[in-house]
Amino acid sequence: MDTTVSTLDRTDYVILDELQKDARLSNKELAARVGLAPSSCSVRVQRLTADGVLSGFHAEVNPAALGIGLQAVISLQLGGHGLGTIRRISRELSDLPEVRQLFSLGGSQDLLVHVAVRDPEHLRELVMDRIANHADVAHMETALIFDHHRSHMQGPLDAPENLSES
Numbered sequence: 736m737d738t739t740v741s742t743l744d745r746t747d748y749v750i751l752d753e754l755q756k757d758a759r760l761s762n763k764e765l766a767a768r769v770g771l772a773p774s775s776c777s778v779r780v781q782r783l784t785a786d787g788v789l790s791g792f793h794a795e796v797n798p799a800a801l802g803i804g805l806q807a808v809i810s811l812q813l814g815g816h817g818l819g820t821i822r823r824i825s826r827e828l829s830d831l832p833e834v835r836q837l838f839s840l841g842g843s844q845d846l847l848v849h850v851a852v853r854d855p856e857h858l859r860e861l862v863m864d865r866i867a868n869h870a871d872v873a874h875m876e877t878a879l880i881f882d883h884h885r886s887h888m889q890g891p892l893d894a895p896e897n898l899s900e901s
Contacts, residue, residue, distance in 0.1 A: 742786070743788070746769060746770075746771065746779065747779060747783060747788075749768075749769050750765065750769055750776070750779055750780060750783065751783070751788070751789070753765055753768050753769065754780075754789070754792075758792040758793065762776055762777050762780070765780070795885075798851055802853055803851045803852065803853065804852075804853055804854050805851075805852050805853070805854055805855060805857070805858055805879065806835075806849065806850065806851045806852070806879075806880040806883070807849075807850050807852070807858055807877050807878060807879050807880055808847060808848070808849055808850075808877075808878050808880060809847070809848040809850060809862065809866060809875060809876070809877050809878075810844040810846070810847050810848075810875070810876045810878075811824075811844065811845055811846040811847075811848065811866070811872055811874070811875050812843065812844055812845055812872075812873050812874035812875070813845045813846070813871050813872060813873055814870075814871055814872070814873040815871060816845065820871055821839060821845060821846070823871075824846070824869065824871050824872075825837055825839060825846065827869075828846070828848055828866070831850075831861070831865060833850045833851060833852050833857075833861050834848055834849070834850055835849045835850060835851050836848075836849040837849070848866075849880075858877070862875070862877055
């Protein structure tokens with residue numbers, strides 16, 4: 736059992752919430768929002784990073800600024816369901832520059848692939864030339880993404896009620 740969650744207190748959850756809203760906060764700004772001395776806040780962020788709770792800081796990039804005019808989600812049903820097959824095709828797909836995210840699923844679909852492309856022709860080429868004709872793909876469906884909204888919070892919506900204050 737992972738004990739990381741049990742070692743988090745309310746202040747840790749506030750730190751996580753604030754960093755997910757704005758990962759560019761300086762330690763001084765973060766400490767002020769959380770109500771800690773900057774040195775205490777820095778120690779907590781370092782501990783959250785060392786414990787694997789914070790696994791990275793990411794920039795949100797405007798796709799249109801990079802020439803990305805279309806995004807889609809491609810669901811794949813594979814012919815073979817062995818772990819080796821799923822790992823191999825996941826690796827191959829992840830190496831494609833158009834692939835933004837890849838999810839291994841339970842249920843009728845095996846993989847869900849989020850792609851970003853220049854235009855409909857680029858999507859057609861990617862799907863037809865690189866994915867649909869893959870030997871392990873038995874069935875494929877493509878859905879266009881019209882709009883995307885990302886939630887800033889990746890963890891629990893709020894700290895569990897039984898957590899102590901720092």
